[in-house]
Amino acid sequence: MGWTRKDLLGLEDLSKEEITLILDTADSFKEVSTREIKKVPALRGKTVVNLFYEPSTRTRVSFEVAAKRLSADVINIATETSSVKKGETLIDTGANIEALKVDIIVMRHNYSGAAIMLAKHVKASVVNAGDGWHEHPTQALLDMFTLREKLGKIEGLNVTIVGDIAHSRVARSNIWGLTKLGAKVTVCAPEMLIPPGIEEMGAKVSHDIDDALRNADAVNVLRMQFERDDGDAFPKQLEYFKNFGITEERLAKVKKNIIVMHPGPINRGIEMSSEVADGANSVILEQVTNGIAVRMAVLFLVAQANENIKHEDAD
Amino acid sequence: MGWTRKDLLGLEDLSKEEITLILDTADSFKEVSTREIKKVPALRGKTVVNLFYEPSTRTRVSFEVAAKRLSADVINIATETSSVKKGETLIDTGANIEALKVDIIVMRHNYSGAAIMLAKHVKASVVNAGDGWHEHPTQALLDMFTLREKLGKIEGLNVTIVGDIAHSRVARSNIWGLTKLGAKVTVCAPEMLIPPGIEEMGAKVSHDIDDALRNADAVNVLRMQFERDDGDAFPKQLEYFKNFGITEERLAKVKKNIIVMHPGPINRGIEMSSEVADGANSVILEQVTNGIAVRMAVLFLVAQANENIKHEDAD
């Protein structure tokens, strides 16, 4: 089966076969970054625009590195300097970027659904690099890639996601992707951080971290955002760590080879202890490495599918 | 006739033949952006610096894409991070950039004449990407390229420019360029937005939009800047739209195939209605596409001329 979509907007709409195809393609691209000359000509002469409406170093840099290792030309646009400031709508911005004859727009946006809307209005491929609380598909794909690489499969795994589920596009994309590939997902958080409808997505809910970790093959620990201006931030962080933080003590009571993941950047001593972050179970830095391979695969697949669509249109 | 200038500073000094040469060269570069591999080696190993003293996404990105499609290396310098903040003069900045052995400096600056001053002090080519209220030659060239492509010629055309003529480098460059190529230019705006001396440049003045559109083959609609802090901004915008906005009603009374242009970004409902912006007469997105071809042509021509100048100096 080949990839036929011009865009990657989320995992909700993808089939098991499509997700597997991305992971398999990423497998073959992973080797490129281990070469002395870390470059393949797959996207030579293609233009990739990183259109970021939210500040992000990690995701932007990961996509930029991935695109350059595919030999694409990369243009960075950050909202700070964008014509968005002049009040232009997203659709106008998209139309203008498209008119530059770019091939792929990688977009991060603070509104849920922004990538879907953009994709409908441009012929260029759109890759969602995070839209509001909706989806962050390449993050979930790199999490799944890492899981599969470490544990040999995803089907049948018990994966626990800990943290602010309600405001997490990473959690949502992981739930869609993991359940499609046959994993069982448990989300664990204080009640106010569990969104309504999460069980309809296929996830079990727990408010007890030890319980949620008991049979887990992997735990994906989300970043917690505490308001800096909140005078209670520090006591709240301490309480969160006490009740939900991943520690060596907690890991001592669960499966010995449990995989610990985190999308980064880690708040050490809030979401997990430093010992866990740097410990034998942690695959956090491997996730970063795999992010390049997964994003190379996604950029490659959507560009290729878009070429095919154009050729069919021309026939 | 060949191109012999190391710089492109404005259209005022160019001959009809020089302008035509740029447009003809852009014709041949336009095809590059339609290829699967959108890249030619014309500027391989050349360094292009985008030196922007004013925030601009559109123009910066257009030049960056153009330079990369010519295989040049591109370095972006924005004032936010520039040593300008440390009080360095433009001439010192230019000398320092030149000392990096760059080939082309693309500069946007808030002072009229800045590009002319820079060009006198550096051997590198200087391309004016907008200097104060003075000139924005590549914008006017892409407007003229689009006109010529749509209507087959520029000579004899009636072109109306609507909006804040007094503070518009786009208007000035268009007037110089269009009149040199034999078009008749009418500018249309409220009296306070018409600068003194505009008729000496060769333009007719009108304060009545319907009158100004009557025989127009094309209308170039400028962006209006209303101060956000102005409590009267909204009523002023409504009044402007009522008196000068381009609407379907107005277009129904003029030449059926009138070309509607805008340098972007559009304020829908202020300068023109959405129906017009997206309608059959609008070539606004084609202008963006043509901007790449025109900027590729300009970068190519000035670089080539500068090589020739160096070779002559060396003889």
Add this chain to the structure above:
Amino acid sequence: MGWTRKDLLGLEDLSKEEITLILDTADSFKEVSTREIKKVPALRGKTVVNLFYEPSTRTRVSFEVAAKRLSADVINIATETSSVKKGETLIDTGANIEALKVDIIVMRHNYSGAAIMLAKHVKASVVNAGDGWHEHPTQALLDMFTLREKLGKIEGLNVTIVGDIAHSRVARSNIWGLTKLGAKVTVCAPEMLIPPGIEEMGAKVSHDIDDALRNADAVNVLRMQFERDDGDAFPKQLEYFKNFGITEERLAKVKKNIIVMHPGPINRGIEMSSEVADGANSVILEQVTNGIAVRMAVLFLVAQANENIKHEDAD
């Protein structure tokens, strides 16, 4: 002798032979920037990250140009958009960048010793682009390269460094480098701008500029930072210029061919007169040109050494 270090962190630890090797390698790279096609494939397929925690246009651009002329892919990360804002430690940032399989991290940081710490924690090469008041080795190397090119040697030269020695990483790196290669260094400044321990580094101290220039073959004039908010800034600048500014009058009393250097950007009328800055003794713009060659040499040498280290590890 070959270069064996994976990093360039400072000149304090380097031997005379190592410094000479960098300068000799820079000699051979200088020619590249004079070619029509200013590019060699030495670092093709390598990734260079410019990680700048302090704003800097000159040094960032110089490294970016150098890396691109070696055909490397360059990724710029500025603190404004970095995850540092989210509280990530430098070590975590380093680990994450390393996980992207980058080859070289060029870092500027406001803390002395930051580059050393980073280099210990990553396998990628680290090039110090300025760390606090500690070292700025590539600046000193380009100063020495320029001196050697102009005067044929460094051994036995009398070099005077004028300005705020106490807060200058440029001064420190120059003192280490110059004394290792056999030059005699005099630092000259008001007493409060001379740091303790400077004589142990091998420099002579003077508070009299005319005295300090008397036998100098070269004078390296540092940038003075006067607080803008200080109401006394202007009288202080005038006084500094009177007592320490380099003027044609002062140069008339010293060696005719004295070399005048400055790391830029110059404050004309504070550190030196405009006549001196643009005069026959000034090599300030040549320093900028040589900075490209020196940085190409450094990037090339550390990348090559790192490849060798990896191969040995693999054996």
